[in-house]
Amino acid sequence: MEEKRTLQLRIVVLAVAAAFLAIGLLRGEFSDVLAKAMRICLECIGIG
Secondary structure, eight states, rough: OOHHHHHHHHHHHHHHHHHHHHHHHTOOOOOHHHHHHHHHHHHHTOOO
């Protein structure tokens, strides 16, 4: 019984994560996150 509950919880968490990813992509937040990540990376190595 415990294994079934754990599996259900994993499926729910996976579905919520997928929903948040889809919402972020639809809002165009991918480009913002990528730009920030590139800026931080360039600052770490001393170029930016």
